[in-house]
Amino acid sequence: MTAKCAYCGGALKFDADIQMLVCKHCSGMFPVEKTEAEKMLSAPPEDMAGAADFRDSTAIDEMECRVYHCTSCGAELLINDVEAATYCAYCGQPAIVFDRIAMRRRPKYIIPFSVTKNAALVNIREKFLKGGFIPKEVKYFNPDLLRGIYVPYMLYDVRCRAKQLLRSSVPASNPAGSATKYYYRDAGAFFSEIPADASSQISNEFSERLEPYYKNAMVEFKVEYLSGFYADLEDKDFPYLSRIIKKRTADMLNEQILKTVPGNEKALLNSKFSYEFEKESYALFPVWFMQFHKDEKTYTIMVNGQTGKVVGAVPTDRRKVLLCFSLLALCFSSLGFSFFLMFWLTEPSIPIILSLCIPVLIIGGFRKLRGLNTSRRFTTGRRIKKFVMERQDS
Template sequence: METIQSYKCPCCGDALTFLGEKLHCESCGNDFALEDMQHLNEAEGKANSASKYDWEHYEPRSYEDNSEIDLANYNCPSCGAEITGDDTLGSTVCPYCGQSTIVKGQFEGTLRPDYIIPFKIDKKAALAYFEQDAKKAPFLPDAFKNKKKIEEMAGVYVPFWMFDCDCNASISYDAQRITRWSDSNYDYSKTDYYTLFRSGRVGFTNIPVDGSKKADDAYMEAVEPYNYEDAVEFSGVYLAGYLADKYDVSAQESIDRANERVTNSTISLFSSTTAGYDIVMPKNSSVNFSNGKIRYSLLPVWMLNIKYMDKMYSFAINGQTGKVVGEYPIDNGKKWSYFAKTAAIIYGAAAAIAWFLLH
């Protein structure tokens, strides 16, 4: 026996009955063409289907010593960070906690990245970017501008997992278009309701996911974007003068975040095609990945930690673009002094206006 296909009214949700050449809703009185309802059901079925993710299994490669540069392992006794760096680096402050001098040890090997984006901004330029950004911070304490602390900024290659994939997506939306008009007696408003469907294929390359537990994910994502055209095959020579963190979040552990970033980017991209409506709300979405590839990379970040009033303030600066990310402290004395001066000026101006009006 064939399965009987039933349809629900897209306006009120009640069951539709076939009447003449149309599907009719007894509840709200709307009529719909059978062909339109078939297309609607098909689109809703795609948008309601489960998302599928297909990522390849990443096989890590061991680092091979090609005598490119003498490396050493560095350990922070405070936060436990394990970092690789140039053997010639002197005493330095941990880029993650900023509280201890990291201890140099014998190089024990690490996993070899697939590629690296070399530092394009040296320390002098990174300091200039930070100082310029700090000028925009309101009521910045003078003690926070300590040159000695600022110059403890360290260049770190942060580990990232890079994800590429092809994406097929189907997304449905509830939308509204509101029309308003008036006459001499009343204001009117009419709301038209729509169901929108978007489907298509989009490719993603170099979706980054932070591979370090010690690096703040919010900071590492905020410091993006990078220009991946500057990426080159990894060579140890790029580590000269810098530190390189070892990943402690595996590729497999990063997949959930990659799925979230790709899905959110796809929904955002499709939403940009729904212009012309006053309100658009995503309803259902199905996002399927294929040809998923994973690579291991090192991206350049200047890191700075400054302690002020028993709180550590951390900053990250994109080592390629100079973009600064971080939270600045506020000097409450400066803030209240500013407001007091502003209030005095306003009060004085008001008093002058009042005197002028009375005389």
């Protein structure tokens, strides 16, 4: 499983910058296609399109993974890189011994890391520096806590069809007068290689935000791409993944169907969907994970290893927020007081209308804060913390 240098026998590591395997001992460079480990692998899987059961288990190819056993804490580790096998990722002890070779489903595709560790750091730092309410110590985080992990995704080819009853309303302010009309639509769409995150360790909400991944960089899986990175294995079953895919495809189809309906206020009244899954492929997509600690909480920031998109939520500098809020409160309340009194004497309807906007502003503000808290919950979630902590070797 581990790519070794043909010159000195050292472990090779995939370099995202030059897209080649590099030996850190003798600096030898090798293209991914020409390593010894590739010859040990079985033939790549055939496309499953056209098969009676598109998830026929006989069509799923498998690969060997080395399972290590920690004599200190009893943990079992699936490891692809010989360097990582020198310590236990769970307890940090070097007391691990080779246990057995396990057969796991072999990915069909992989998007190799094209964003380097340094580029990922620059992207994160750039985003952090732009944030006006991010604490200083977070802006200048410790860059050692960055880990490249290949996240498993299942790609599906799906046909989706929907019969829908829709309503479209023209508002009363329209010169033509108000009117509510009903429409029937029967439409279908074909979705190609739509991805669903197949790791239970990362929330779908979070992994969807990492998208898009561009398929033009997707290549046939070769185990050498994993050198120097961690790879997680898929652990979500098809019923679960199909629910995610159905929701995503339905949302996209709804969006398209609504475009065919005239009017301004459009609403879906009734719908009936049918789905036909045609193909399933297993792929690994690159993600950088960066962790930092603040107020006894661990935050995880993710970076798309292909596009460099940064996803996460960071803690707030409360003193700065309080100061800003107080200053603005002083200004806005004084202005509100003056304008309301002024308008009350000249145009009394304006203060009344503006007063009606108060609940709207408060509800809108709470909604925004709730969105931020949801993102922060994903970022500080125990599961994602554990996921990355298990892969920290520093």
